[in-house]
Amino acid sequence: MVGCRQCTRVWPIGTEVCGLCGSSLESRDRTSLQRVFAWWLVGLLFYIPANLYPMLITRTMGRESDATIVGGVIELAQYGAWGVAFIVFFASVVIPVGKFIAIAYLAMVVRRPHGHKPRNLLHLFELVEWIGRWSMIDVFVVAILVALVQFNLIATINPGIAAVSFALSVVFTMLSAMSFDSRRIWDEIEIISEESSK
Template sequence: MPSTLATPFAPAEPMTLPAHVMACPQCGLHVTLPALRVGEEAFCPRCDEHLVSIPRSPVDAPLAFAWTSLILLLLACSFPLLAIDVQGNQTQISLLQNAEAIYRRDFALLANVLLLCVLLLPGLFLLTVIYLFSGIKTGRRLPGLRPLATLVGRIQPWMMVDVFLLGAIVSMIKMASLAQVGFGLSFWALLGFSLALTRTGSLIEPHWLHYRINLLHGTDPTQGQAEPSHGCHTCGFLSPASEERCRFCHATLHARHPRSLQKTAALLLAAVVLYVPANLYPIMLTESLGRITPSTIVQGIFVMWQNRSYPIALIIFVASVFIPIAKMIALALLCLAAAIPNQVHPLHLTRLYRVIDFIGRWSMVDVFVVIILVTLVHMGSLMSVHPGVAALSFCGMVLATMLSAMSFDVRLLWDVKQPGSTG
């Protein structure tokens, strides 16, 4: 295999990726890539999956955006997030007060999800990115680079700052008819944090990152590839089929994820079971002038519709009803398609998987709305909001569908015998 490398220890150069064979993570095809330079991008010829690109400024840009995100995260934790005024009763809340208020009401699952998905995991992600790219920039073989490069990819799907922001906006629009509402300094810091974090995430190219880290360790994964080999699902490089662990990122190697369909189906079943109480029981209880009104997800949507808050009704309907049901049906269909020979082209099924994998976490918006309203509106019998048990089962359902989608090995769709398939 040709290589453009002069020395395996070059700290900041080369900014190219030599020609080599890469395993597509979505269809398993071993794709022969040409040498790639900065700004170039490669796609799988069979399933259109983005394989790798080398961003412009591939080391400095992730570092700059990660530092910016980290500063904005600290600012977002330091000031009031939202404020309301009900008949002269003013309340301001910060991001951390949200979690504290939910803990005090014994809804620890919700508080943990908020802390993990909005603060801790994004913070860990950014610190890891800074550590990894500092190592690459200085050419120093820092300890733990390989497992940390794997970790950033694992954390990314669980970061939900953008979903929380949508939840904050929905909460404020919900409250606007009852009280004076305002966004604090932290809200704008959180908005900047969300944008900078998304940009940082988009600059992380796992295949290229593992290549650069291996160069620091004195190995070039683009050289000496031989068949028969297994493609690593984590770094995309090929290792001999006889080996249990990837040579380049140390992930466990499997031709296909073991028991992928069983795990997907079991988690899907858990999600279906949790979705029943999530709809039967109240997700939120509103106390106004001493009267407590429980409301389920669907009742909440009807009330918003009757109050002519059509965009909010639509957002909650899509996030809490349409996406979960569509995702559960799609996962069931994908499991069937991967297990039984069928006429559907795997490319269509792969695209369906990409859609449900992308939209799944947005279902969490209603959970964040409940958390924010519970923290923000606590004026005793004048007006208070309490969390309902359905918030727990709904949150559990979203987590179960996300885990179910992650357990599904998309490559199984391409293994099924299918008339007319090129694969």
């Protein structure tokens, strides 16, 4: 069976045009990997300034200080807040870098026949999709701090350019993961079984 991407009506495989809405029918999205790599690259480009520029700009009693993501983690560790430092490091560095690696790995693997178990690849894809929404924790923390700490001359906290870059990076990597056609993982089983039957 093949489903129409416009009206979602299902037709027998081999049908070229949807009888309901007239759209062309394709069992697999041939451009999905191009979209995956395009969104992935844009997300990576935004992740670089997210780590180079300040995430928060703090003004206290006329003094201004700013902190990058890694700089903030180091400061938290120096103050003895190891738990918070670990959470920030894990959510801001480990998870995004892991997502970049996992998405690129999946997109590269499904391009040609491979010896990996499709079930393991599917679990990896599901993990990337599930964890994607939790990457916005940093952005929410910055938004809450900015809203709560506004004491005019005494203390104010404002978001830096890195907050916007980080949010855009998260959005683009989520779009990259959503563009991945997970059915391509299972196509390898069909190819292997056809070759073994011959």
